[in-house]
Amino acid sequence: MEARYHVISHWETPASAYPRLSVGDWTIISQQRGEGIYKMGDYGAFYYVPDSIGLTVIKEGATAWFTDEPRQMYALAEIGLFRARGHVLVGGLGLGLIHHFLRQNAAVESVTTVERAPELERLVWPHMAVGELITGDFYNAVPELAAAGRSFDTIITDFLFGYQDDANWKALNEQRAFCRRHFPNAQFLEHSYQRWLDYERAQNLLPAGVLGGMYDQVKIVR
DSSP states (O other), rough: OOOEEEESSSSOOOGGGGGGETTTEEEEEEEEEEEEEEEEESSSSSEEEEEEEEEEEEETTTEEEOOOOHHHHHHHHHHIIIOOOOEEEOOOTTTHHHHHHHHHOOTTTEEEEEEEETTTHTTTTTGGGOSEEEEEEHHHHHHHHHHHHOOEHHHHHHHHSSSHHHHHHHOOOOHHHHHHHHTSSSSEEEGGOOOOOOHHHHHHHHHTTTSSSSSSEEEOOO
């Protein structure tokens, strides 16, 4: 099978404009991704960086929690643009990138975000404020929201570490069951475990600029 890849010589996302600041143990930093071929997802697609591109990373101490690298952005677009609907509950703020996609999704009526780290309200929230932000633990907030009579059509979470290993699949299933106990009619989307955008959809999105005009130069190479 012929390998398919995008050439990305420049990379810019909404997070590129965030100030590089620290609040408590949390820091937003710039990071370079050097020349190389990187996996786009699970569909035989890759992206090639001919020189280097700049990324934005948010860290808690020495732990990098989230980055705006291409594979992450495609996964967020898959959920935020195409799957989310109605009243949306988001667990984890991160760099707030999925909120930029949710804002473009006409099927989304409202967005409520729960974030445990108050530092991110100062670092990230001012740059993408969409809907309501609740500072607190997700597992405390969900039953409180249900008890208050709130209803959600979509629940999106992204705060489990690791990809598709046994421990995290177990944690994911427990998380899904927890959410469905309180909001049984909501669809549950977990970014890290959702399928990545397939190549054909990425091919349509890139030249069309649907992802918010992030691309300075992107070529489709067959």
